[in-house]
Amino acid sequence: MSEIDGITMNYNGDCRDEKVIHPMTKDEAIEFLFGLLDEIDTADDMAKGNCELYRKLVQRYQLRRWETGITTDGYTLDTSAFSTTP
Numbered sequence: 374m375s376e377i378d379g380i381t382m383n384y385n386g387d388c389r390d391e392k393v394i395h396p397m398t399k400d401e402a403i404e405f406l407f408g409l410l411d412e413i414d415t416a417d418d419m420a421k422g423n424c425e426l427y428r429k430l431v432q433r434y435q436l437r438r439w440e441t442g443i444t445t446d447g448y449t450l451d452t453s454a455f456s457t458t459p
Contacts, residue, residue, distance in 0.1 A: 395440050399455050402441040402452075413434050413435070442455060
């Protein structure tokens with residue numbers, strides 16, 4: 374197991390830290406996830422020519438996707454954690 378910014382990542386790829394989940398609506402999750410994609414795009418600009426830095430930045434941002442409450446078995450997304458009120 375390894376840890377990045379307090380989020381534990383198991384070798385099997387499970388990198389969710391249940392303490393970090395924030396209740397949100399589907400629309401809020403869409404905005405949050407799009408924001409993460411924007412951060413990854415910005416990381417590409419910041420780390421031009423430095424693959425190691427880019428990988429570290431992307432790893433940090435992609436782990437935040439679990440904050441939405443979405444879970445997956447690798448094939449199906451479970452969005453039942455979304456709140457029904459804005």
